[in-house]
Amino acid sequence: MATLADVARRAGVSTATASRIINGSSKPVTEELRTRVLAAVAELRYVPNAHAQMLARSNRNAVGVLVHDVSDPYFAEITRGLQRVATAHGRLVIICNTFREPARELEYIDLLHAHQVAAIVVAGSGYLSSDAETELHERMAAFETTGGRIAVIGRHSHTSDAVLPANEEGGFLAGDHLFALGHTAVGVIAGPAALTTTADRLAGLHRAAAAHGATLTVVHADFTRDGGEAATLKLLADEPALTAVAALNDSMAVGALSAMRTCGRTLSVVGFDDMPVARDVTPALTSVRLPLTELGERAMELALTPPTGSSPRVEHIPAELIRRESTWPLSRPT
Amino acid sequence: MATLADVARRAGVSTATASRIINGSSKPVTEELRTRVLAAVAELRYVPNAHAQMLARSNRNAVGVLVHDVSDPYFAEITRGLQRVATAHGRLVIICNTFREPARELEYIDLLHAHQVAAIVVAGSGYLSSDAETELHERMAAFETTGGRIAVIGRHSHTSDAVLPANEEGGFLAGDHLFALGHTAVGVIAGPAALTTTADRLAGLHRAAAAHGATLTVVHADFTRDGGEAATLKLLADEPALTAVAALNDSMAVGALSAMRTCGRTLSVVGFDDMPVARDVTPALTSVRLPLTELGERAMELALTPPTGSSPRVEHIPAELIRRESTWPLSRPT
DNA sequence: CGGTATCAGGAAAGCGCTTACCTCAAGGTT
DNA sequence: AACCTTGAGGTAAGCGCTTTCCTGATACCG
Incomplete structure (x- = not known):
């Protein structure tokens, strides 16, 4: 490791001068020294030690x-x-x-x-x-x-x-959309119950449900596609009357779509986050967009x-x- | 910022001792000093300065x-x-x-x-x-x-x-698959021409084409979904006889699928990388898997x-x- | 009881930089 | 000619830590 001292020695100047030249300090310096120092930097492939700089500059x-x-x-x-x-x-x-x-x-x-x-x-x-x-x-x-x-x-x-x-509001949007379309038996593929994001989005959904006098069937998954797929499979089996599903993120919504395909059901699905994949699945996913x-x-x-x-x-x-x-x-x- | 010196002072020891205790050095230390120092660390919420450590330990x-x-x-x-x-x-x-x-x-x-x-x-x-x-x-x-x-x-x-x-080999796999299926008019949605990855995958495709006595129509895009979509649109317009398309990554393959949907064509499509999205689009994407x-x-x-x-x-x-x-x-x- | 090994702990020398402060010489003032 | 600027560059004091070496006290030996 070439150090500042090496550069200075090679250019025949003090470390102070070398440092000033390298950092482009405002202190004036002869053109000659400047070129000598810069040449030394290049020859030695000198790269300043960031840790030393941090320490000194704090x-x-x-x-x-x-x-x-x-x-x-x-x-x-x-x-x-x-x-x-x-x-x-x-x-x-x-x-x-x-x-x-x-x-x-x-x-x-x-x-x-x-x-x-x-x-x-x-x-x-x-x-x-x-x-x-x-x-x-x-x-x-x-x-x-x-x-x-x-x-x-x-x-x-x-x-x-x-x-x-706006997680709560987004949850409301998703729920309100589904209820406005006439769905009353709505399932929710939620994220881990311990997360505040899950809680917030769920709260919005419940608010929408309450406003429409409907109820929700909630299952918890882990925000992954495969987790969402498994949860949907279980939900569809347990609650055959559901006509729509709200997933608390798009990954799980994609999983839900896949689950529905494997058991030949076609429920409405609304996702959350509007990730890029949403528009490329079939059917293209209705989703609550968050400008990530x-x-x-x-x-x-x-x-x-x-x-x-x-x-x-x-x-x-x-x-x-x-x-x-x-x-x-x-x-x-x- | 609490420093080691602060901790040492508070615990009534030297910085050397404090350092040794905090880093669990092998040097033996009285139990009493140890607890005093550790207490000081907790009270002062001391977090060692990583830059100083780097510098000292190099x-x-x-x-x-x-x-x-x-x-x-x-x-x-x-x-x-x-x-x-x-x-x-x-x-x-x-x-x-x-x-x-x-x-x-x-x-x-x-x-x-x-x-x-x-x-x-x-x-x-x-x-x-x-x-x-x-x-x-x-x-x-x-x-x-x-x-x-x-x-x-x-x-x-x-x-x-x-x-x-194995980019070259993967390109060959994609091409060979398409040609083996009987396709002869094959388009390629390639990545930027200046990238070695593009060149390598393309080389494999060309090798497969040569083996089957077929030729390829290549257009370059930028490895993004939208770029792939645009390139495909153009390709389909310019070469109406194509029956299959190889995209040099899955993002562009997804774009190609979308392009085909908008102009009502259904060509075979093979992607590259086998990204998670591949199995969730419709039709599910045939792709060359790279274990990323x-x-x-x-x-x-x-x-x-x-x-x-x-x-x-x-x-x-x-x-x-x-x-x-x-x-x-x-x-x-x- | 003098001499030495053992041990806990401290003093201080860096690690590689930046920068405040100092020095020296040349040019400007009256 | 004595004094002051000013410019160009050097000196050296840290920044916060680790670690070598050193000190002083205690324990152990014959």
Whole structure:
């Protein structure tokens, strides 16, 4: 490893001068020294040690991102937005995959903290009142007291800035759509019961059901396609009278479509998130759109902007129903 | 920011002792001091400064990953494999999105170099003989001379370890399948012409065509769904006699399916990569499977294992044709 | 009881950089 | 000619940690 000292020696200058030239400091320097130093840099293939720089400057340049799973399209889209904004601000992004394990979340928060990142974005649903969730918020607070910034996406927090997708409203939209079409026996493929996202979307669905005087049959799955397929198979077997299904994300909706195909049933299906796959399945999926990329962009924007006031900022992102071909009116039997 | 010195002061010990206790060094320490220090750590919410640690220890712990685009399912799957292995080795993963810009690739290599990562995995196709490509290999070499390790996925390199998917063979598989079904007028939705992946897959297709005495009509797109759709629309208009299409990745194959739907044609379609979406579209896509997660795992394994010999290691990953419903035999017109 | 091995803990030297401060020489002022 | 600017570059003090070496106290030996 060539060091600054090597470069300086080779160019016959002090490390101070070398540093100033390399960093393009405002201090004036003779043209001759400048070329000598730059030549030495090239010859030695010198690359400054970022850790030493961090230490000396004690400024923070990277930002960390905590996501449940990058290969899940939901998070992939969000991550895309996060990266776009971070890159535009010249920030390095460190992505950490928690694999949905709360313990790993804690670990990573500390890791990012240790790496002196400028900000951390925590994306993805939290857990309904668990110890790990409490502990997480404590660590987040500890990070913030050191001057770090935190923004959460779709996670409740009363200390950090947050971007909140309209999960409850989206659930309502999905339910209202189905009920307005005349369906009364509606099944719900929900996500894990412990997640706030599941709870919120479900709440919206229940609100819609109540408004139409209908009831819902809920089964819980794990937000994956195969999980959704299995859950739908079971639901269809247990409740043969259902005429429509609401899945709490598109992956599970796709699974539901597949399940219906294998048992030869055709129920209306509404998904959630409007992921790219929604328009490519048959029938094209009616889905509640959440602008995922935008979610990521706004969160990163919040994380990189100094707090305006004292209280945390909260942005609400609306949901929108995208009607396609997987939902149709039910002609009332009576 | 609480520092080690703060902890030491509070516990009434030297920083040396505090450091040893916190890092669980082998040096023996009285139980009393240990509890005092640990208490101070907890009270002060002390998190060691990773940069200072790096500098003092000069050991490398993180690994960097360069991908074209995390939100592309192709890379998402690979990334998943990379992360799994890295995490199993206790390594922090830094994911860098190059957005397919060669300049950004160079930038990121240096950045990761500066951050003293232990290894860098470069995932994704390279460019056929461009200046940026040459420069990239030089920077990679520079990084390796400092003790860093490099592994590439699906990219040609004669200095670094590499994991190579059987792109040429996969292309052959796709072509052979179509020709064996009796198709002779076959269109190809290729990726960007400058990418080696495009060239390799195309070469396999051409080999199959030659073996069957057939010819191919090739159009280039950009590996995205919409790009594939547009290219297919054009291809169908220009060459009305085509009876089958090979797309060089599944995203474009999905686009091709959509294009065919809009102009009411039904050609056989074979995709490439066998991404999750392949089985959920209608008709379910016949595709050349590449075990993407495994690709990532093997690459990270290579990157984290000290080189065995002097020459770079190369792993070839075979491709496999998955037959579904999007391809069918053509009854020869004559 | 002097001498030595053993042990807990501290002092301090870096790791590779940045930067405030200092020095020295040349040119400008009156 | 004495004094002050100003410009160009160097000196050295950290940044927060790890780790080697050292110190002082205690225990063990004949």
